Amino acid sequence: MQFFRAIHLKKKYVILGVSVLAAIGLGAHFLPPVAEYTSAVLTAQTKRELPIYCVQTDEKKVAISFDAAWGADDTDELLQILDDNDVTATFFLCGYWVDKYPEEVEKIAAAGHDLGNHSATHPHMSTLSSEQITQELQGCHEAVKELTGIDMNLFRPPFGEYNDNVIRTAKENGYYSIQWDVDSLDWKEQGVEAEINQVLNHKHLGNGSILLFHNDAKYTPQALDTILKGLKEKGYDIVPVSEIIHAGEYTVDHEGRQIPSES
Template identity: 55%
Template sequence: MKKYSLVILAALVVVAGSLRYLSSLARVTANVSGRELPIYSVETEEKKVALSFDAAWGNEDTQKILDILKKEKVHVTFFMTGGWVSEYPEDVKAIKAAGHDLGNHSETHKNMSQLSKEEQKEELMKVHEEVKELTGVEMELFRPPYGDYDDQVILTAKECGYYPIQWDVDSLDWKNYGTDSVIQTILEHKNLRNGSIILCHNGAKYTADALESVIRGLKEKGYEIVPISELIYRENYHMDPAGRQISDER
């Protein structure tokens, strides 16, 4: 009798766990009109924005960027490819030690929507395990290379434990138009508002030179700069058609 009671108890625990899981899913949706969306920005009354850097090539300015961020007392998010992690492991450790988010930018920077589900998982989890072994960090933020995604990419990322992240303010630093262009593009961007996610690249030619002015300009506008991990909602949210994450608890 005792044996059967334990079996029944175990079954109830499993069912209860499943119900909690299903209940959690019911409180979170990124599906809008049949499409799965990543997070482009966050609806918030707080005057906060997130600054992010994609690290897929080059490393000449990483330390300069870290020095400026430290000086300005700002924390950001770095999305790193597996190739970059392998080539610059000490910089990955330095980013983590400085208190910044470590984000996944895929293993080899391929167009994720052109890969099979299994290939997508491999692109995500290979660099995930590498960063975990190097720093102990279990990454949870994923930015698809080139901003390229479809429904399956978003679903695969979530299945691997990731929040898919895009941006609503593109610095265009990768076009190498110059320092002033980077500053003006960000500070005068039509989408810049509470909850914006700003895209930069650590390997772009003028980003490091523009960074201090960008940070001070954002602060002058009244914005607090936070890592993406501190900006997004983890549960009880839905998305609007523009990929803006909206809390259901307001």
């Protein structure tokens, strides 16, 4: 209610200003029409901050990502499958997972995979203040840097949840916020064939897609090799997130597609 009252007052002052200018012979054309002014205010107030769900590119490539927040039993097998297929991926790590499984983190880093920030404690970050969000980001960041020397700049919000404040605060901390447009649904544990079909026949799979898996999903170790080979048979190069997103200035459209500013 206060927002619309503010709009009403601003319109009132614009109208008053136009009247005064007209009275002294300057004319109303020196100020924008009230309707345009109001539209500009509304647009500025309602613009949403979005993470990167996929990337605009003419290159036939996709990015594979894993969220690591719970167990670690399958880490060696996943790394071997990726290596066998000559694929580099991105692992989004929670701070407490880093603390609990430092050897696995070192193995992932040594294999050349991206390390990404998945927060320190896996909270619902849209409920946090900017200060609390920063603490979550920096807690994980410092844990990874101390262990591997790597300064991360990729962030995936836990549960895929975010709001404007989460995205802005992540950016202020030097992070690209990354979602996905192809969900393997491996967390649903529907079986190997279901997971393979979910990825390879996904309606959003295309140039610049970002694929979501989890490092501890029940059927992913059995499905991953077939998925990687299937993606390559479709002509896709499989790269980590850092090699698919655009650096520098960019915009994100309403579908979450990252578009470089020069496009």
